[in-house]
Amino acid sequence: MLAGMWTLFLACTGPGDSSARNDTGVGDTGTEPDASWHCPQDTPSVTPGSETDWLVTTAHYSLEVDGPESLAMELGLLSEGAWLAYGDWFGTEPAQIPLRAGFYADLTGFQAAMVRDGASPASSAGYYDWGSATAYTQDQPTHYYDHVLFLHELAHQWHHLAAQPDGNQATWYSEGLAEVLSRHDWDGECLRVARLPVISQEDFSAEALRIVDANGNDVDTWLSQDIWPGERPIWFAVTRWLMALDPEAFEDFRLAYDADSSVTVSSYFGTLDGDAFEAWLRGEQEPLTPVWIEWTHRNSDSVRGFAEYSSVARVKVPGDNFSTTLRVPNERFMAGLLLGWDSAQEHTVLYVDESGGLTLGETLGGSLTFWDAGAISAPSDSLPMSLSWDQGQPVVELGGDQVRPVLQHAPGAGLAIYGADVVFDEMAW
Numbered sequence: 001m002l003a004g005m006w007t008l009f010l011a012c013t014g015p016g017d018s019s020a021r022n023d024t025g026v027g028d029t030g031t032e033p034d035a036s037w038h039c040p041q042d043t044p045s046v047t048p049g050s051e052t053d054w055l056v057t058t059a060h061y062s063l064e065v066d067g068p069e070s071l072a073m074e075l076g077l078l079s080e081g082a083w084l085a086y087g088d089w090f091g092t093e094p095a096q097i098p099l100r101a102g103f104y105a106d107l108t109g110f111q112a113a114m115v116r117d118g119a120s121p122a123s124s125a126g127y128y129d130w131g132s133a134t135a136y137t138q139d140q141p142t143h144y145y146d147h148v149l150f151l152h153e154l155a156h157q158w159h160h161l162a163a164q165p166d167g168n169q170a171t172w173y174s175e176g177l178a179e180v181l182s183r184h185d186w187d188g189e190c191l192r193v194a195r196l197p198v199i200s201q202e203d204f205s206a207e208a209l210r211i212v213d214a215n216g217n218d219v220d221t222w223l224s225q226d227i228w229p230g231e232r233p234i235w236f237a238v239t240r241w242l243m244a245l246d247p248e249a250f251e252d253f254r255l256a257y258d259a260d261s262s263v264t265v266s267s268y269f270g271t272l273d274g275d276a277f278e279a280w281l282r283g284e285q286e287p288l289t290p291v292w293i294e295w296t297h298r299n300s301d302s303v304r305g306f307a308e309y310s311s312v313a314r315v316k317v318p319g320d321n322f323s324t325t326l327r328v329p330n331e332r333f334m335a336g337l338l339l340g341w342d343s344a345q346e347h348t349v350l351y352v353d354e355s356g357g358l359t360l361g362e363t364l365g366g367s368l369t370f371w372d373a374g375a376i377s378a379p380s381d382s383l384p385m386s387l388s389w390d391q392g393q394p395v396v397e398l399g400g401d402q403v404r405p406v407l408q409h410a411p412g413a414g415l416a417i418y419g420a421d422v423v424f425d426e427m428a429w
């Protein structure tokens with residue numbers, strides 16, 4: 001008997017203790033159940049490779065990685081997290097280990113690995129080859145999408161080897177499943193999958209909504225006739241919706257459909273209500289949007305921001321308050337809040353730096369000017385920050401200090417960094 005699709009079992013002990021993580025559901029982005037964190041306990045072995053920079057050996061995976069050693073280690077940990085998470089989700093495990101995967105710096109390395117393994121070289125960003133049972137990915141513009149693509153191909157691999165579909169399943173289903181299972185929370189130690197990010201460059205939920213607005217919401221016809229406007233974001237959104245609509249029915253459908261590709265969705269879900277899908281999709285949107293890369297989703301209330309210069313993570317629909325806690329790094333940084341927003345060319349931010357110096361960053365006509373805005377005591381460990389409003393003007397609390405900058409733009413909310421690599425936790429909006 002297979003375990004339930006959303007079966008919760010605690011895979012976390014010791015340093016990866018899940019109790020330190022957000023399991024409360026507070027601030028959760030999507031409607032999916034609060035799945036367990038999966039925390040691998042063993043440290044991957046990373047050794048120099050001959051054809052790629054690194055060979056990574058974990059309990060269940062053998063990886064080739066082209067890139068920094070830290071990335072090789074991270075992908076090793078992520079793959080072991082995926083082993084636990086996908087085992088929990090599918091309720092079965094592949095019989096053959098180690099599972100093989102590769103991360104390559106560019107298309108040339110990606111295709112060379114496939115040719116070496118006897119596969120036809122794909123020109124996509126990632127590829128899972130059924131013949132060699134190997135997952136291949138290449139470097140992406142953001143850290144989050146590096147991980148999404150890697151987990152996407154590992155999900156195809158798991159689906160193939162552990163669930164054993166006959167290969168005749170519709171593309172929306174195989175790809176929708178891999179897209180959903182690739183969206184994840186990851187804090188460097190623990191993973192949970194099938195999570196809607198709070199922010200991403202790709203923002204499939206927003207893209208799916210744009211496609212619905214342009215094409216209508218006739219999801220029943222799309223499924224029954226295999227007509228898919230806009231394809232991938234819609235595959236992702238409809239698969240998430242079916243899982244949220246009735247997780248048990250989706251699992252029953254999945255098991256039946258993997259065994260027999262003539263099985264139909266309607267025999268498990270009846271006629272699908274496009275208006276219900278559209279209403280659900282409007283409520284399933286990523287709350288923040290990046291203004292320049294790069295922002296890495298970590299958890300339903302946590303992101304990492306990295307920028308050599310300026311970057312902003314904007315709350316799409318600001319409320320009356322925005323708050324977060326800055327994890328103060330042991331290096332120089334400027335990080336703070338977005339206060340005012342008219343456009344990427346016209347907005348205002350307030351930064352704090354490692355010495356407690358405050359700087360107002362005013363972007364006018366696309367050029368950023370810094371203004372001295374006073375100082376607070378030098379922050380250490382963590383700095384709570386919040387933004388509220390008094391007669392249209394921002395009231396910013398930084399630890400125990402209050403600052404009231406004068407705003408030239410419409411009220412906004414969100415995160416701002418300049419030349420920093422920092423984590424913001426406990427976001428609420």
Ligand SMILES: [Zn+2]
Pocket residue numbers: 152156174175178
């Ligand atoms: Zn795929």
